[in-house]
Amino acid sequence: MSDTKRRVFTWLLLGALAAVQTGCTYVNAKPQEKPELLKPVKRQEDLYETKNGSIVKQVRGTGVFVPADTKFHQYPVGGRLSAIPIKLGDSVKKGDVLLELDPGDMKMKIVEQMLVLAKAEDQLEQAKLARDPEKLRLAGLNKEVEELKLRGLEANLARTKLTSEQAGVITFLDFMKPGDSVTAYKSVVGISDPNNLLFMYSVQSAGDLSSIENGMEAEVDYGGTIYKGKVIQTPRSAPYTDNVTQSQKNSRSILIGFDNPPPASFGTQAEMSIVTDRKDNVIVIPRVGLRSYQGRYFVHVKDGDTRKEVDVERGLETATEAEIRKGLKPGLQVILNN
Secondary structure, rough: OHHHHHHHHHHHHHHHHHHHHHHHHEEEOOOOOOOOOOOOOOOOEEEEEOOEEEEEEEEEEEEEEOOEEEEEEEOOOOOEEOOOOOOOOEEOOOOEEEEOOOOHHHHHHHHHHHHHHHHHHHHHHHHHHHHOOOHHHHHHHHHHHHHHHHHHHHHHHHEEEEOOOOOOOEEEOOOOOOEEEEOOOOOEEEOOOOEEEEEEEEEEOOHOOOOOOOOEEEEEEEOOOOEEEEEEEEOOOOOOOHHHHHHHHHOEEEEEEOOOOOOOOOEEEEEEEEEEEEEEEEEEEOOOOOOEEEOEEEEEEEEEEEEEEEEEEEEEEEEEEEEEEEOOOOEEEEEOOO
């Protein structure tokens, strides 16, 4: 067989084999399944039926009980502190020693003056025996002078002890220790009546208290019991003080007074609530249902199988609810979700 015929025969054989394989492939192939078409999922709408109700706006938070009035004690003289027999929270009686200054050599001077006075008294007795009117007069004056000196020294010694002017609890004690210098007429100790309490509520920003006015009713939950009170001080009504710390505290706090204060102690925490506004018999919806765009307020209302936008006029709002003044009536279905 020539080379040309051999090549032709080879190509024919390869073509036959390829045809046989192709045919087997088509015979063994399974028919492809048509993809199943998914039905669109109908989104569940969150609906709220409009109705008349009440909406209450209030300020709530945790505060502490504080003294209604504190008597601050000061030294009339300066000196070096020698003893602090009290600590914060101690109960004291009127006349109890609060602080002591170092008397120095004052006690020795008093003893020396007592000796001088004794000599003056002896001279007065001798003058009486001499029956000399002039000597008697001078001896009497001398005795009075020495008595006054002794009383002055004793008064100075008494002033080294700062004593309580009333019974109560130590609610303020200046940060100091024995050996520190004390300045005259600086408040160093504060004593408060434990039975006369106020409730103080403080915030970070004074704007959070802008809706609270003097005289508003307040409720304080202490130990599960609700105590009624009234606002007696707001940042706007707080008295002026040149004490920077107190001024900053007043600018961020309100005070609540009680006719019958709870049996709490200073520093005890409790929950407080003050109603600042209330509307009754008005349309109220969840705030999530109120929408806005470029100053326009509206809601989505279900209308058959569709929804429509309804412009509304909003009123009082809280963190979770909104009053609708115009645009809605009872019985409508407001769509809350998008």
